[in-house]
Amino acid sequence: MTVPVEMYALTCGEITISYPSLRSTETGMLRVPVTSYLIVHPHGQVLFDSGMSPQIYDNYDDYVPEYAKKDRQFHFGPGEDVAARLQKAGFDPTAVDLVVNSHLHHDHCGGNSLLPNADILVQGRELDHARKQPDDTMAYRKADFETGQHLRTLDGEHDIFGDGALVCVPTNGHTPGHQSLRVSTEAGTWFLCGDACYLTASLDDLVLPLNVTDSASTLTVLENLQAMRNNGVHVLVGHDPEFWKTVPQAPDRIA
Ligand SMILES: [Zn+2]
Numbered sequence: 444m445t446v447p448v449e450m451y452a453l454t455c456g457e458i459t460i461s462y463p464s465l466r467s468t469e470t471g472m473l474r475v476p477v478t479s480y481l482i483v484h485p486h487g488q489v490l491f492d493s494g495m496s497p498q499i500y501d502n503y504d505d506y507v508p509e510y511a512k513k514d515r516q517f518h519f520g521p522g523e524d525v526a527a528r529l530q531k532a533g534f535d536p537t538a539v540d541l542v543v544n545s546h547l548h549h550d551h552c553g554g555n556s557l558l559p560n561a562d563i564l565v566q567g568r569e570l571d572h573a574r575k576q577p578d579d580t581m582a583y584r585k586a587d588f589e590t591g592q593h594l595r596t597l598d599g600e601h602d603i604f605g606d607g608a609l610v611c612v613p614t615n616g617h618t619p620g621h622q623s624l625r626v627s628t629e630a631g632t633w634f635l636c637g638d639a640c641y642l643t644a645s646l647d648d649l650v651l652p653l654n655v656t657d658s659a660s661t662l663t664v665l666e667n668l669q670a671m672r673n674n675g676v677h678v679l680v681g682h683d684p685e686f687w688k689t690v691p692q693a694p695d696r697i698a
Pocket residue numbers: 548550551638681682
């Protein structure tokens with residue numbers, strides 16, 4: 444028997460970044476959405492990724508180093524952070540019980556502190572890796588994930604409520620401890636990939652991003668995602684502007 448869960452999509456700003464960094468065969472720049480999902484389960488409210496920190500719009504010049512301004516631009520302002528998006532859709536950010544971070548890059552955990560009563564579920568490998576990185580790489584920023592919230596570290600697959608409805612699944616490659624979230628509802632199975640796959644096109648042809656840290660693992664994950672999709676799983680890719688236009692936004696439900 445499947446558990447009744449509801450799933451909602453939230454857009455938390457956009458970033459313009461180099462297209463080849465998403466897909467090596469492209470050129471130029473691409474404006475992509477920063478995505479987050481709320482899943483309402485009978486035993487708790489779970490957020491998958493929390494978008495970017497309001498520090499970006501409060502203090503853009505300090506937050507974004509000069510070199511980073513050359514290859515990215517943030518489109519993110521008040522009203523677009525995850526707490527504001529939740530409130531606008533009729534949800535209470537203080538009612539979120541858990542945040543699952545796919546990984547700890549700044550566009551996936553920057554809103555953690557806006558969910559003050561949530562514990563954070565992250566793979567231990569990811570946290571270890573993130574803590575070793577300098578703060579100025581424009582990838583990991585300690586202020587985003589060292590928030591004082593309880594960091595519950597996982598070691599591999601984890602069934603959040605023990606009923607199979609929400610399962611964290613390691614999908615490392617993009618980062619050493621990247622994870623995705625499998626959501627099983629009465630209506631089917633969804634796989635929230637995070638940055639394990641940025642664009643739908645890459646599910647079709649397995650073209651990798653330029654300069655991935657671990658191309659073998661990234662490709663294996665992509666092949667698994669492709670197989671899942673071919674078996675009827677709804678694979679929700681991380682940063683695809685065209686795909687994202689087809690996803691209903693909260694307060695409308697995905698599932
Ligand atoms: Zn990302």
